[in-house]
Amino acid sequence: IAGIFRSVSASAVLLDLNKQQIINALGLAGSFASGINEFLSNGSNSKVLHIANAIKNGILVANFAKNNMSGPLSIFEGRDNIFKCFGIEQECDKTELDKGLGEIWQSMQVSIKPYPSCHFAHGLIDCAIALKNDGLKADEIKSIRCFVDEVPISFICDPL
Structure with a gap:
């Protein structure tokens, strides 16, 4: 609006x-x-x-x-x-x-939007980048558990 x-x-x-x-x-x-x-x-x-x-x-x-x-x-x-x-x-x-x-x-x-995604996801993206930079490989990951505040859930978690 x-x-x-x-x-x-x-x-x-x-x-x-x-x-x-x-x-x-x-x-x-x-x-x-x-x-x-x-x-x-x-x-x-x-x-x-x-x-x-x-x-x-x-x-x-x-x-x-x-x-x-x-x-x-x-x-x-x-x-x-x-x-x-x-x-x-x-x-x-x-x-x-x-x-x-x-x-x-x-x-x-005002801030620069670092990623082309909903700003609620930026912290999660930062975490993923940090894990990659630490040398973690995709085949080493069994599961990922993200703790997300209640407000952004409908924006970044639905319809998953």
């Missing part, structure tokens, strides 16, 4: 949108927000489409707004907001949306 809003934010800066154009672009983005995790059910590679569509659509709606197309002005806080649309309104504290905006920069909280 959030990918397109990130893309709109970046596009707004690159296109030098004014405040009203940014509000319109974010509103328009709500009509394009999507991406579901059903690809996990069979391991399909369609997740790349979520990222590609979010970027493409963010650029598209920012250009729409730059050319005076209007969008909903209350996409995050309105009666039928984006959170309600996706059934997550109760989990969202809307007072946090603009807290520290322009004052607190989260760039140092």
Whole structure:
């Protein structure tokens, strides 16, 4: 859901949108927000489409707004907001949306993704690489037992 809003934010800066154009672009983005995790059910590679569509659509709606197309002005806080649309309104504290905006920069909280996989699997991948680097051979392994936190189980263990 959030990918397109990130893309709109970046596009707004690159296109030098004014405040009203940014509000319109974010509103328009709500009509394009999507991406579901059903690809996990069979391991399909369609997740790349979520990222590609979010970027493409963010650029598209920012250009729409730059050319005076209007969008909903209350996409995050309105009666039928984006959170309600996706059934997550109760989990969202809307007072946090603009807290520290322009004052607190989260760039140092961003990290490079070292592997082309769900980030929940990165620790397991690190362990496998460490075992290989220690000289362990595949034919020496009888079994592997991984202890995984409850939260990522549905992402990296299902449908196994």
